[in-house]
Structures are given as C-alpha cells and as structure tokens.
Amino acid sequence: MSNTELHQLGVAELAAQLKSKEISAVEAAQHFLARAKQHQHLGAFVAIHEDTTLAQARAADALIAQGKGGRLAGVPIAHKDIFVTKDFPTTAASKMLKGYQSPFDATVVTKLAASGAVTLGKLNCDEFAMGGANENSAIAPVGFDAAQPVRNPWNTERVPGGSSGGSAAAVAARLAPAVTGTDTGGSIRQPASFCGITGIKPTYGRASRYGMIAFASSLDQAGPMGRSAEDCALLLSEMCGPDLDRDSTSLDVPAEDFTAQLNDSIEGLRIGVPAEFFGDGLSADVRAAVDASLKEYEKLGAKLVPITLPRTELSVPVYYILAPAEASSNLSRFDGVKFGHRAQKYADLNDMYKKTRAEGFGDEVKRRIMIGAYVLSEGYYDAYYLQAQRIRRMIADDFQTAFKDCDVIAGPAAPTTAWAIGGKSDPVSNYLADIFTLPASLAGLPGLSLPAGFGDAGMPVGLQLIGNYFSEGKLLNAAHRFQQATDFHLQRPAGI
Amino acid sequence: MLRLTALHPVSYRRKHMALTSNDIDRIANLARLELSLEESERMLSQLNGFFGIVEKMQAVDTSGIQPLAHPVAAIQDVVLRLRQDQAWEPNQREANMKNAPAQSEGLFLVPKVIE
Numbered sequence: 001m002s003n004t005e006l007h008q009l010g011v012a013e014l015a016a017q018l019k020s021k022e023i024s025a026v027e028a029a030q031h032f033l034a035r036a037k038q039h040q041h042l043g044a045f046v047a048i049h050e051d052t053t054l055a056q057a058r059a060a061d062a063l064i065a066q067g068k069g070g071r072l073a074g075v076p077i078a079h080k081d082i083f084v085t086k087d088f089p090t091t092a093a094s095k096m097l098k099g100y101q102s103p104f105d106a107t108v109v110t111k112l113a114a115s116g117a118v119t120l121g122k123l124n125c126d127e128f129a130m131g132g133a134n135e136n137s138a139i140a141p142v143g144f145d146a147a148q149p150v151r152n153p154w155n156t157e158r159v160p161g162g163s164s165g166g167s168a169a170a171v172a173a174r175l176a177p178a179v180t181g182t183d184t185g186g187s188i189r190q191p192a193s194f195c196g197i198t199g200i201k202p203t204y205g206r207a208s209r210y211g212m213i214a215f216a217s218s219l220d221q222a223g224p225m226g227r228s229a230e231d232c233a234l235l236l237s238e239m240c241g242p243d244l245d246r247d248s249t250s251l252d253v254p255a256e257d258f259t260a261q262l263n264d265s266i267e268g269l270r271i272g273v274p275a276e277f278f279g280d281g282l283s284a285d286v287r288a289a290v291d292a293s294l295k296e297y298e299k300l301g302a303k304l305v306p307i308t309l310p311r312t313e314l315s316v317p318v319y320y321i322l323a324p325a326e327a328s329s330n331l332s333r334f335d336g337v338k339f340g341h342r343a344q345k346y347a348d349l350n351d352m353y354k355k356t357r358a359e360g361f362g363d364e365v366k367r368r369i370m371i372g373a374y375v376l377s378e379g380y381y382d383a384y385y386l387q388a389q390r391i392r393r394m395i396a397d398d399f400q401t402a403f404k405d406c407d408v409i410a411g412p413a414a415p416t417t418a419w420a421i422g423g424k425s426d427p428v429s430n431y432l433a434d435i436f437t438l439p440a441s442l443a444g445l446p447g448l449s450l451p452a453g454f455g456d457a458g459m460p461v462g463l464q465l466i467g468n469y470f471s472e473g474k475l476l477n478a479a480h481r482f483q484q485a486t487d488f489h490l491q492r493p494a495g496i
Numbered sequence: 497m498l499r500l501t502a503l504h505p506v507s508y509r510r511k512h513m514a515l516t517s518n519d520i521d522r523i524a525n526l527a528r529l530e531l532s533l534e535e536s537e538r539m540l541s542q543l544n545g546f547f548g549i550v551e552k553m554q555a556v557d558t559s560g561i562q563p564l565a566h567p568v569a570a571i572q573d574v575v576l577r578l579r580q581d582q583a584w585e586p587n588q589r590e591a592n593m594k595n596a597p598a599q600s601e602g603l604f605l606v607p608k609v610i611e
Contacts, residue, residue, distance in 0.1 A: 103591035204567045218565060245579045249566060317553040320546065328527060335528070338604050342597035349607045354530035366529055370539055371546060373527040374519070383554065389563030391556055396570035428545045444567020469571055 006031045007174035011075055011231040014177055018064060018074035025060035025074030025118055029053050032076045032120050036175045039496075040143035043150045044170040046081050047088045048121035048142050056087075056118045063116065072238060073116030078176045080167050081122040081139075082129055083109050083222070084211045088119065092213045093137040094127045096334050096341045096360030106211025107243045108180060108222045115238040120176055124150050124166030127362045128331065129182055129215040132190060132430055134165020135421065136364045141166075149421045152195060153493040154459055158418040161191030167225050168195035173496050178226035178235050182212060184219045185319050186413070186437025189449040192225055193413035193462025196451045198479060198489060199225035200232050203469050204444030205251035207236075208243030216326035217249065219319075219441050228489050229450060229479035233258040236472060253470065261473040262480040267301035269478060272406030276312035277436055283416040285455030290412050293452035293463045293482070297410070300481055307402040307409065311395050315438040318395065320431050321375050321388040322442075327365075328372025334360060364427060396443040399468075408478055409466040412436055413449040417459035440466045448472075450479040451488040460488075514544050 006028060009017070017023050033053060036045055053076075063069035084090045084102035091097040105113070113119070126136040134150035141148055150165040152158040153173040160169040164181030168191035171179055181188040183201035192199030200223050207222040214220060224235030241255030273294065278287065294304055336342030336356030343355035361369070375384035402409060415433055424430050440447040445466055452463035463482075467475040483489050520540050524531050531539060566574040589602060598605035 100595050103588060103594070218567065244577060245584075248576055251568060251574075314553060314556065317550040321550065321553070332528070336597060337606055338593075339595035340597075346607065349609055350528070351530075352607050353528040357528055358530040361529070363535075366531070366535075367539065367542060369527050369529065370520075370523050370543060373523045374515075374543070377523065377526060384550070386563050387553060387556070387558060389565060390558035390561040391553060392567075393561055393564035393570060394556075394558070396564060396567060400571065426545075428542055428549070431546075431549070442567065443570060469568060 007035055007177070009177065010228055011072070011177050011226060011234045015072055015075050015234075019069070021064065025057040025064065026054060028074060029057040029076050029118055029120065032176055036120065036142070039173050039175055040141070041151065042153060042156070042169050042173055043141035043144065043148045044124055044166040044173065044175060045078070045121045045142045046091060046093065046124045046137070046139050046166070049088060052087045053118060053120055060116050060118055070115035072112065072234065075117050076120050076176055077112060077117045077235070078120045078123050078167070078170055078179045079109060080125050080164055080179070080181050082125060082182050082213045083180060084213065085109055085119065085122065088122050090122065090213070091139045092128050093125050093139050094360065094362070094365070095138045098139065098341065100340060102211070104211060107208035107246060108239050109211065111238050111241070112180070112235070123170055123179060126163035126165065127365050128213065128327070129163040129184055129187055129220070130327070130364050130368055131162040132186070132433060133159035133419070133424070134162040134191070135159060136162070136362055138362050151421070152418050153496060154196060155418070155457065157420055158459065159194065159421055161194035161418060163187040164191050164199070164225065168192055168197055168199070171195065171197045171225050171227060172493060174492070178224055178231045180222060180235070180239070181225045182220060182222050183441065184216050185323060185441050186434050188223045188225060189413045189437050189447055189462065189464055190434070192449040193464070194418040194460065196460030196488070196491060197225055197227055198229050198232050198448070198450045199223060200236060200448040200472065200475065201440070201446060202236060202240055202472050203446045205249055206240045206253060206472070208247045208250050210243055210246035214330040216323040217330060218326060219323055228483055229448070229476045230259065230262060232448075233262060233476045233480070236476075256473065258473050258476050261477045264477050265301070266478055266481045269302040269408065270305050270406040271297055271302050272305050272307035272402050272409040274307050274309040274312065274402070274409060274411055276309050277411030281415050281435070282412060283455065286412050286414070286416060286461050289453035289455055289461035290463055294410060296482065296486060300485060305406045307405055309398050309402060309439060311391065311398055312435065312439055314391055315395060315442055316432055316435055318388045318391045319434070319438045319442060320371070321384050322392065324368040324372035325376050325385050326372070328369045328376065331365070331369055367427065392442050395439055399439070399443050399445060403468045408471070408475060411464055413462040413464040417455040417461060436464060445469060446472045446475055448475045448479055450482060451491070453488055515540060515547065
C-alpha cells in the first residue's frame with residue numbers, strides 16, 4: 001500500500017497494518033503531519049509539535065516490535081483543545097489560556113495513549129466549547145498569526161460546525177483517521193453532520209470528564225469522531241470506563257467493547273421518528289436526505305414508528321438557561337490568580353479580576369457567563385434555573401415514553417447544512433439551530449450523527465440516531481449496517 | 497436553607513420585566529467582568545432578545561416535578577460518591593506553579609486582599 005493512500009484507511013485497517021509492521025508508527029505520523037501542513041488553510045490544528053509526536057510514534061513502534069501495544073498502537077489521532085495534555089499546550093481556544101501548559105493529562109487522553117494512539121496535535125474549537133460554527137476561536141491556528149474561523153473541507157467558505165469544528169474538519173480532510181471531540185449541546189453531532197463524518201456522544205457519565213475543561217458539568221461529554229461508525233466504536237471503547245476517584249459524575253458502569261455488536265442484524269429494529277424533528281424549520285434539502293436514509297433503513301429491515309417528543313422546542317430555552325448557568329460557575333475559576341491570563345494594569349484585586357476576565361474571554365463566552373450569572377442570582381434562581389431543571393426531567397421522561405415504542409430515535413442532526421462563514425450575525429438566533437441535538441443532551445442520552453447524503457450545493461447532511469441510556473453499541477451497530485449498504489461516509493471533499 | 501425567593505412578591509414582579517442597563521451593571525459585577533459602554537449596550541439588547549425565547553419556558557406548569565441535575569437520575573438513583581480521604585497525588589509544586597502569572601518562593605503573588 002503506497003503511503004499516499006495511508007489517510008484513506010480506517011482506524012481498524014491502519015491499526016492492522018501497524019501491528020503487522022507493513023507500516024511503522026513513525027511513517028504514519030510523518031504522513032499525517034505532512035497532510036496537516038498541506039491543509040493548514042483549514043485552521044483545524046492549534047498546536048502541532050512534530051518532535052513530541054515522533055517520540056510517541058517511536059515508543060509505539062518499540063512496543064509493536066515486542067509484540068505488545070494496545071488495540072490502537074501507533075494509530076495517529078488528535079485531541080480537541082478542551083482536553084488538557086502535558087505534552088502539548090491547552091488553550092480551550094481562549095486567550096485566557098494562551099500558553100498554558102497543563103501539569104496533567106485528561107483521563108480520556110491517558111486512556112487513548114494507553115491504547116497506543118499517537119497524538120498529532122490539538123484541534124481548534126469554539127472558545128470553551130461555546131458555539132456552533134467554530135467562528136469563536138480566539139487562538140491562531142497553526143500557520144497563522146491571528147485567530148481564524150475553521151473552514152469546512154467540503155466548501156472552505158462555509159463553517160465546519162461547532163464547537164468541535166477543528167475535530168470535524170480534520171477528519172473530513174483526512175488529517176487524522178479519528179479524533180476526540182466534546183458534546184454539550186450537540187458539539188460532536190452537528191459538526192459531524194456539517195462535515196460528512198461520523199461522531200458519537202456517549203451516555204452522560206460514561207467517559208470521564210477529568211481533564212476536560214468544563215463548560216456545563218451536567219451536559220459535557222467526550223466522544224470520538226471519525227469517518228465511520230467502526231472508527232468511532234474503536235475509539236469509544238478505549239475512551240469510556242469508570243473514573244470514580246477523579247470524576248464525581250463518572251458512572252460505575254464497566255468499559256465495553258462497542259465493536260462487538262457492529263455486525264448484528266438490524267432486522268426488525270424499531271426506529272422512532274419524532275414528528276417535532278420534521279416541522280417547518282427543517283430545510284427541504286436536509287429533509288430529502290434524511291427521508292431517503294430512513295427509506296434505506298427500511299430496506300435493511302428496520303421499521304419506522306411515528307413517535308412524539310412534545311417538548312422539543314422547549315429544549316432551547318431550557319438548555320440556554322442551564323448550560324450558561326453551569327458555565328458561569330465553571331468559568332469563575334479563570335481569575336488571573338494561579339494560572340492563565342492576568343491583566344497587566346489594575347487598581348486592586350477586584351479590578352484585576354474584572355480586567356483579566358474582560359481581556360481573556362471572547363464575546364460569546366461573556367454573553368453566556370452573563371446569562372448564567374443572571375439566572376442564578378437571587379430572585380431568579382427558582383423562576384429560571386429550577387424551572388429549567390424541572391422541564392429537563394420532563395424532557396427525559398418524554399424520551400422514556402418514546403422508547404417504549406422504539407429502539408432508537410432518528411432524525412436530522414441540524415435543520416440546515418453548513419452555512420457561510422460570517423453568515424449568521426445574530427448570536428441568539430444561532431441558539432435555535434441547536435434544536436435537534438439539545439434534547440438528547442439534556443436527557444443525557446447517547447447520540448450519534450452519521451453521513452446520510454448531501455443537500456444543496458453538495459453540502460453533507462447527517463442523520464442523528466439517539467438511543468436509550470447505555471445503548472451506544474446498538475447505535476453504532478445501526479450506523480455501521482447503514483454504512484455497509486451506502487457509501488456516503490467514504491465520499492471525500494474535492495482536493496482531499 | 498429555606499428558599500423564600502419564589503414567594504417573594506418582588507421576585508414575582510421582576511419576572512415580567514425586561515432587563516435594564518442597571519441589571520447589566522449588577523450582573524457584570526457579580527460575574528467580575530468589566531464591560532465597555534458599547535459592550536454593555538450590546539449585551540443588554542442581546543440578553544433581552546434571549547429572554548424573549550425564555551418566556552415560553554416560564555409558562556410551563558411544572559408543579560410536582562423534581563429538578564433533574566444529573567441526567568441519568570431520570571432512570572436510576574445517582575448518589576454523589578465520596579472517595580477515600582487518602583492523599584495520592586505526588587508533590588509536584590513546580591509543575592503546578594509553572595503557569596503562575598506571578599510567583600515568589602513557592603507562593604502565588606496577588607494584589608493586596610485585606611486592607
């Protein structure tokens with residue numbers, strides 16, 4: 001196999017070729033590092049350190065030579081810059097953390113390293129994971145002097161989605177076979193949809209949040225993004241597992257091999273189709289692609305079942321009360337005292353806090369901190385925060401009612417395909433575009449997006465599958481069977 | 497601690513008012529954020545736009561429903577664990593202090609806190 005095609009391999013094939021020593025981890029790393037340089041204009045990476053990567057690759061080769069090495073030995077991956085890493089800087093795409101070097105690795109990073117994966121670098125994202133287009137990064141990507149929006153490889157004038165936009169762009173442009181992302185309100189699923197790749201957010205509590213810079217603690221989850229469900233299943237199996245002493249929200253649920261069920265038959269699989277996901281706000285081209293993919297599922301033996309998720313619309317205000325509230329609390333640690341940015345000029349301690357935070361945070365982050373501080377303040381806590389948490393339970397209960405009649409729920413991941421960079425100027429109207437991903441986030445359910453076709457101007461469309469708690473295996477199985485019968489996930493942007 | 501805020505007549509009245517620039521100043525102070533005049537004005541109109549979306553949420557009857565803090569608590573009891581009170585982190589003061597904006601002799605330097 002010529003090296004020029006290394007980036008067309010899935011994770012399993014790459015891992016197999018590394019294990020059989022057809023290629024070395026160093027060759028694989030060099031190949032992808034060269035690709036990252038070649039496609040720098042996308043802005044996907046915010047940190048690359050070739051020496052560090054090659055040292056990891058040499059270590060992987062040494063283990064492979066001894067017949068050791070984990071399931072992903074030598075496989076190059078990259079981490080969203082929300083995961084702290086000892087060997088690469090971590091910024092959360094914020095000026096607040098420019099130059100920050102973490103003294104520890106996130107658990108997800110440690111686990112993937114233990115499986116043998118080699119880190120290519122850190123991936124661009126929206127600042128503190130807040131955004132839906134990766135236009136909110138405040139850190140210059142590799143090759144640039146100033147912050148840039150990340151570009152969608154399918155059309156570089158369009159957004160890749162967010163907040164895991166760098167992650168999605170990297171996979172779509174084959175700069176890494178698989179990467180990590182995080183999903184709080186859809187930040188894995190929506191960019192996966194916009195970039196024509198596969199991504200999964202596991203059940204809340206499955207993957208440790210230790211070392212994952214916190215945005216909204218009751219919503220944040222780590223997950224893999226790759227070309228295929230199989231790629232995602234391989235990474236997710238390494239990423240999930242209890243981390244009881246370090247993450248108090250980590251569930252004591254054993255690690256699982258999510259590849260075990262991939263090839264199960266989906267004959268008779270009941271796919272719930274929520275009426276509320278197919279209303280007027282859904283773009284015609286997305287509707288057409290999603291409808292066609294559901295017909296494909298019927299051909300594979302699945303049964304479509306009409307269901308209702310009546311509080312879908314409420315998920316927008318509920319999420320945009322809860323997530324900013326939690327963010328305002330989580331981001332209060334950025335005060336210029338022990339780490340991160342500190343203002344140069346200030347009158348006193350209070351002034352230092354205010355100027356540090358004014359200088360370090362971007363507009364979207366400030367906006368969400370303000371919303372959060374307001375809804376948690378005296379006189380408003382019950383009316384906003386507690387009310388939102390109660391409706392959250394009702395939304396979770398609605399899913400349980402729906403799952404009585406179906407095994408998985410399917411619908412679009414986003415109402416439209418990727419829009420033009422700079423095309424959405426009203427930040428608040430952006431919030432409405434999250435409507436299909438927010439419900440599963442609020443309920444803590446696992447959700448996946450897989451490529452389901454193309455819309456207007458050849459832009460990718462993702463099909464979202466939502467499963468009941470702990471059913472990631474079933475979701476990945478359903479996605480895998482679709483990918484065995486179709487080839488949307490194998491399509492490449494022009495020039496890739 | 498008994499929460500009386502939901503019954504407080506002032507909070508009931510506040511629910512139905514749009515934000516004012518005094519609110520923006522008050523919240524920015526709580527959040528320790530310095531906002532320029534232009535930023536404050538923009539924030540005011542954006543937040544008021546946002547709270548327009550939120551009104552629908554206010555109208556929902558949630559009597560008798562318990563708030564859901566940990567999502568998986570929807571289907572099973574989730575108890576916040578306590579781990580063993582055992583120190584297991586190594587002493588790595590230098591590593592932990594290497595990002596300090598100002599330090600001296602192993603101490604973080606900050607502006608005077610107590611007058």
